[in-house]
Amino acid sequence: MRKNILFVINPISGGKSKKRVEQLIIDNLDHEKYEYEMAYSNAVDHARKLSRSAVHLGFDTVAAVGGDGTVNEVAKGIMSINANAELGIIPFGSGNGLARHLRIPMDVKKAIDVLNQNTVKVIDTATLNGEPFFNMAGVGFDAHISAMFAHNKKRGLSGYVKSVFRELNNYNSDDYELTVDGKSMSKKAFMISFANSTQFGNNAHIAPLADISDGLLDVAIVKPFPFYQFPMLAWRLMSGTAHRSAFVEVIKAKEIKVIRKENGAVHLDGEPKMLNGQIDIKIRPLSLKVLVPSL
Numbered sequence: 001m002r003k004n005i006l007f008v009i010n011p012i013s014g015g016k017s018k019k020r021v022e023q024l025i026i027d028n029l030d031h032e033k034y035e036y037e038m039a040y041s042n043a044v045d046h047a048r049k050l051s052r053s054a055v056h057l058g059f060d061t062v063a064a065v066g067g068d069g070t071v072n073e074v075a076k077g078i079m080s081i082n083a084n085a086e087l088g089i090i091p092f093g094s095g096n097g098l099a100r101h102l103r104i105p106m107d108v109k110k111a112i113d114v115l116n117q118n119t120v121k122v123i124d125t126a127t128l129n130g131e132p133f134f135n136m137a138g139v140g141f142d143a144h145i146s147a148m149f150a151h152n153k154k155r156g157l158s159g160y161v162k163s164v165f166r167e168l169n170n171y172n173s174d175d176y177e178l179t180v181d182g183k184s185m186s187k188k189a190f191m192i193s194f195a196n197s198t199q200f201g202n203n204a205h206i207a208p209l210a211d212i213s214d215g216l217l218d219v220a221i222v223k224p225f226p227f228y229q230f231p232m233l234a235w236r237l238m239s240g241t242a243h244r245s246a247f248v249e250v251i252k253a254k255e256i257k258v259i260r261k262e263n264g265a266v267h268l269d270g271e272p273k274m275l276n277g278q279i280d281i282k283i284r285p286l287s288l289k290v291l292v293p294s295l
C-alpha cells in the first residue's frame with residue numbers, strides 16, 4: 001500500500017528560492033511508494049499546524065522542507081498526534097543541523113531519494129520548559145545570537161557569521177547554577193548547549209560525541225575564553241574536536257535544571273525565546289521516527 005506524505009515547505013528558510021522544489025518532488029519521488037501533497041507555511045508555527053492536521057487525517061509521513069526551525073515545528077506537529085508517524089527532511093535551511101547529523105544529503109534530489117529508501121531511525125527528542133526541541137537548545141551566546149539574528153531579515157550563513165563577529169566583543173559570560181541528573185554545580189559560562197545531535201548546523205560540532213539515540217543529552221559548557229582563542233575554538237568546532245578544548249566541558253545527562261540570575265534568551269533549534277530565570281530540560285528517549293539514508 002502506498003504511504004501518504006505531506007511536504008511542508010517553508011518559503012523563507014535559508015533565504016533560498018523554493019521555486020524548483022515542487023517540480024523536483026514530482027520528478028523524483030517514487031510514486032509507487034508515496035501519494036503526496038504539498039503545503040507552504042505562511043507564518044511562524046504554521047508548519048506545526050499543517051503537520052498536526054495531516055497526521056490527524058492519517059498521513060504516514062510529513063517532510064519538512066526547510067531548516068531546523070521548520071523541522072522543529074513539523075516534528076512537534078507529528079508528536080502531538082501520533083508518535084508513529086514519520087518525519088522526513090529536505091534540508092533547505094541556513095544550518096540544517098539535524099539533517100546534517102543524520103547524514104541526509106543537502107542536495108534536494110538525493111534527499112528525496114532518502115524518502116524513497118524508506119529507512120526509519122528512531123531518535124531521542126527533548127523538552128525545555130515543556131517545549132520540544134530536536135537538535136539543540138542553548139543559553140548564553142548562541143541564544144543571544146539567535147535573538148539578534150531573528151531581527152535580521154537576511155537569513156543564511158553569511159548573515160549569521162556577521163552577527164557572531166559583531167556580538168563577540170560585547171558579550172559577557174553569565175553565572176549559572178546547574179543541577180545535572182541531581183548533581184549541583186555552579187558554572188560561569190560563555191554559553192551552554194543542550195545537544196541531542198553533535199552540531200549546531202553547518203558542521204559546527206559543539207558536542208562531537210553526542211549520540212542521538214542514547215537517551216542522553218550532551219551538556220556542552222563553554223567557559224569564558226580570551227578573545228584571541230576564538231579562531232582555535234572555531235577550528236575545534238569545525239574539526240569535531242570541541243570536547244578536547246580546555247574551554248569546553250561536556251557532561252552527558254537525562255535531566256538538567258538551570259538557574260540564572262536574570263531573565264534572558266534561550267534558543268530551541270535556533271529559534272529564540274525569552275524566558276525567566278529557571279529552565280528545565282528533559283530527554284524523551286527514542287520518541288520520534290525519522291527517515292534517514294540506508295547504510
Ligand SMILES: Nc1ncnc2c1ncn2[C@@H]1O[C@H](COP(=O)(O)OP(=O)(O)OP(=O)(O)O)[C@@H](O)[C@H]1O
Nearest residue numbers: 013014041042044066067068069070093094095096
Ligand atoms: N511564510 C513564513 N513567513 C515567515 N516566517 C516563516 C514562514 N514560514 C515559516 N516561518 C518561520 O521561519 C523560521 C525559520 O525557518 P528555518 O529554521 O527552517 O530556517 P533557517 O533559520 O534559515 O534554517 P536553520 O534553522 O537550519 O538555520 C521558522 O521558525 C518558522 O516558524
